[in-house]
Amino acid sequence: MSERISDVEVVAPNFKRQLSGVTSTIVQLIPLQRQLGLGIATLGPGLPDGLPKFGWSSLPQLWQRPKRRAHRIWHARRNNEMVAGVIMRDLLRMPLRLVFTSAAQRNHKPFTKWLIRRMDAVIATSARSGSYLEVPHTVVMHGVDTKRFHPPQTAEDEFTASGLPGRYAIGCFGRVRHQKGTDLFVEAMIALLPDYPEWTAIITGRTTAEHKSFENDLKARIAEAGLADRILFLGEVPDIKVWYRRLSLYVAPSRNEGFGLTPLEAMASRTAVVASDAGAYAEMIEPGRTGAVVTAGDGAALQEAIRRYLADPDLAAIHGKNGLAHVREHFPLEKEAAAITAVYEQVFASGGRTMVGNAS
Structure with missing residues (x-):
């Protein structure tokens, strides 16, 4: 869906052709931000046809100010997108203000730090990622689409519909690799399942x-x-959402993670969660109420946290119900869209090059 540049107030570039978490975020957020009255469009490859966008040939039109604003916002989520924004604003003198979202949970390299200091506003996707920033920033955690990820509604959503053995399912979803802790999950299942014959373990995701x-x-x-x-x-399944609904317990055993949405998707499906403290997992889960959090890479701790639920499926059901309420209150995708849009409004109102944010 091609947009008139004069109507575009915010550009959300996507400088990566392959599908990624960043791309998925852009695809999900833009329609919600437009519902808030924001003139936002994207630029780049690998995006759905129905998303508002404009082509590379229209870039020179960014010298023109949008109809309703004194400048536009260029919202970068990758280093190369920050570089493009700095060139257009500082060298080509386009009327742009620059926003960057940082999900990294590590010390940034010197060039990245330099780029971040050139931004007009910085968003961190978690308090943990924000702790690595040396500039004022606003924490806006990712949300989940609670319309797509929802509790069981039909017989097809029940575990019995899978045709697999057992009464209860425990799952670990995502790419199969050491970083994701798939081996830690398997080791826990080998140790535990002989004592809990009513449970079946399911692993889904691509193996490169x-x-x-x-x-x-x-x-x-x-x-x-x-x-x-x-x-x-099970490999890659056609619809992962139904498998979340069939679980009684979801496990996210990653050794390291950027943000990690799967616990939110599980909780939105009314499923209890055991997770490592990688990524933003510890900021999503309320231990003892919606699930449990263990130290990343600690297989023994992971096993004991899981054992509690296998021994007490009713507890898994209670924590799944609590998780659903928790996600609906704190992590709906609409809340993320509104919080990012509020940062934009701060930037629009600031006028100059003073970095805006709530923390330093």
Whole structure:
């Protein structure tokens, strides 16, 4: 859907062709921000046809001010997008203000720090990522689409519809690799499932060629333990949402993570969560109420946290119900869209190059 540049107040560039978490964020947020009355469009490859956008040939029109504002906002989420924004604003003198969203949970390299200092506003996706920033910033955590991710509504959403053995399901979703802690989940299942015959473990997600031997080793260990019918690799499934609804417990055992949306998707599906403290997981979960959080990479702690739920499915159901309420109150996608739009309004109102933000 092509946009007139004069109507575009915010540009959300996407300088990556392959689907990524950043791309998914842009795709989900822009329609909600437009519902708030914001003139926002994107630029770049790999985006749905229905998303408001403009082409590279229209870039020179960014020298013209938008109809309703003194300048436009260029909202970068990657380094190369920040570089483009700095060039257009500072060298080409386009009437732009620059916003950057940082999800990294590590010390930034000197060039990245220099770019960040050139921004007019910085958003951190979690308090943890904000702790690595040396500039004022606003924390806006990602949200989840509670219309797409919702509790069971039909018989198809029940675990029995899967045709798999057992009464209860425990799942670990996402790319199969060491970083994601798939092996920690498998080790916990090999240790626990013999004591809890009503539970079946499900692993979904893509395994790239470089991680195929990692997956094969896990499958061999499962077969050796005699649990090949109860610890299942389903690969990439057509609709992950229904599998969240079929679970009684979701496990996110990542060793490291950028942000990590899967616990929110699980809780929005009324599923209890056990997670490591990687990424923003610890900022999503209320231990003892919606799930449990353990130290990343600690397989023994992960196993014991899971055991509590396998031994008491009613507790998993209670924490799943609490998680649903928690997500609906604190993490709806609409809340993220509104908070980012509020940052834009601060930038529009500031006029100059003073960095806006709520924390330093």
